[in-house]
Amino acid sequence: MKTSFESDYNNGAHPEVICHLLETNGKQSQSYGFDEWSEQARQKIRTACQCPEADIFFLVGGTQANATVIDAMLQTYEGVLAVETGHINVHESGAVEASGHKVITLPSHDGKMEANDLEARLKAFHADPTLEHMVIPGMVYITFPTELGSVYSAAEIDHIYNVCRRYELKLFIDGARLGYGLASSECDFDLPWLARHCDVFYIGGTKVGALCGEAVVFPTGNAPRHFMNIVKRHGALLAKSRLAGVQFDALFTDGLYFSIAKQAIDKAMQMRSLFQEAGIPLRPSSTNQQFVELTNAQMKHILRDVLFETWALIDEERTLCRFVTSWATTDRDLNALKEALRTIKK
Secondary structure, eight states, X not given: OOEEOSOSSSSOOOHHHHHHHHHHTTSOOOSTTOSHHHHXXXXXXHHHHTOTTOEEEEESOHHHHHHHHHHHHSOTXXXXXXXXXXHHHHSSTTHHHHTTOOEEEEOOBTTBOOHHHHHHHHHHHXXXXXXXGSOEEEEEEEESSOTTSOOOOHHHHHHHHHHHHHTTOEEEEEOTTHHHHHHSTTOOOXXXXXXXTOSEEEEEOTXXXXXXXXXXXXXXXXXXXXXXXXXXXXXXXXXXXXXXXXXXXXXXXTTHHHHHHHHHHHHHHHHHHHHHHTTOOBOOOOSSEEEEEXXXXXXXXXXXXXXXXXXXXXXSSEEEEEEEOOTTOOHHHHHHHHHHHHTSOO
């Protein structure tokens, strides 16, 4: 079987998560988020975020979480601002638009939104005499880390959040890979800081050690009215809510979520060194996503033993490819890549 670096959700769940699922499997519980493990997980997440009043809801996946949260927090005539490369704009099959909200795009700077671009767009909108005929911006959406593996600094997020508050917009941070972003050497803030600088975010489990699940956090207890009804309307309310609750209960016990994310980052940096030693160009990234420039011949050679994702064509001879580590990446996986790189013809 080939070694795969295609994604960070191509394994099952971390062994401690599986063990907790097995340990609790024979116990009965309430449903729809009222089970004991979901409540334990909420308390642990509130402690980790230093947000004792936080409203926390467990949904199954990232697209589901994005579409549900955005729909819940916007009026019917409002849209959400995101960069052109933002996940909701390019990789969610129009899920946000399907709920009736336009994605309003801004320029992408290595995957990131810049506060100056945001403010310029908002100034232009409010100065337009025909704004009553337009989709009104009601929310700003960013990902941390970004689709391109870049990491916002505290100053960058703070500037964006300040613009949002000046224009009375909500800031939503997609944290599908939140653990990997926080573990990056470039990250200059922690989870409690992040929770204080947005209106809603989610903690990704699917890509960070869980079988599935995302924990949506409204840090100040500011969930929209009847949010649970909105979740159900989106088909996102689990009857067996324990599935997510048990997993997050395990992930937020003894810092497991953060330690396995750090492990993935360590493996990504080792992977990065392997490409550098082979003289293969990489794009800057301090997260678990590494973007590599491969020739057609190099791609064909590596694919004999190692799987990865093609991201974008550079020219007729070269392709930008994505290699992703996760909590499950092993030294054996890296050795397979090392051997493939060693045998590439110079």
